[in-house]
Amino acid sequence: MNKKEFDSSLQSSQTPKLTFSNSSPILAEISRILINKFINLHYLAIIMNNNYNFYMETDVSAYIGKWIAICDNKIVSSGKDVKKVFKEAKEKYPKKRSLVTRVPDKETMIF
């Protein structure tokens, strides 16, 4: 896999698939599954941590009481209706996962 393919895979939130050609088929299949499982977890970590870190570092006071969607280090959608915010983010970035959260505006409810 070259850098371009790797970057493209990262951009589309799809994990790169490794292939083996010069080893026993069973061993190659087991290795492929294990490595791709590891890569999946690793990519999930990168995507989740990126969105979370952006949220934690960004001044979101302008969005108090609203839902925001974060993707690619920017706020891609916001509003009072979580369903609309989620849908809009998905339409803008159909192949990526956005972090959708509500910016707290008052004391947390206790149930």
Place this chain on the structure above:
Amino acid sequence: MTISFRYKSVERPDKTLVKTPSIPILLKGKEVFETIGLMDSGADISAMSKDVAELLGLDLRGKKEPAFGIGGKVDSVETKVRITIEKGHEQYTFLIPVKVILGQYDFPVLLGRAGFFEKFIICFDEEKEKISLKRNTNK
């Protein structure tokens, strides 16, 4: 292993700061929803709004029962949701009970004690504004 997260500070229009122990979570129903969960040690059970539950495609056919909060008595339905917490190489997935608050109540996803807090040894460090979760291996 222990995973740590920070408090999120948001400045209100009156210049006071709202500080919330915020952790990134992945909720899975029929839909996958990445969001921020607010750790709520005062809550018996996790809670989410009806809109979020509908987005996730959760089963809301359960019995309606009252839930009591700061805002008073509200109708709710208890259901379950799959939650993933992840940081670095640590990843934990559980099925937790959650109260879906019916009506037009809008609030972030709250992580209460039932089915969640006992899975970890949790430390709230107010001074450093950090939350640490250490997996409780007995649960």
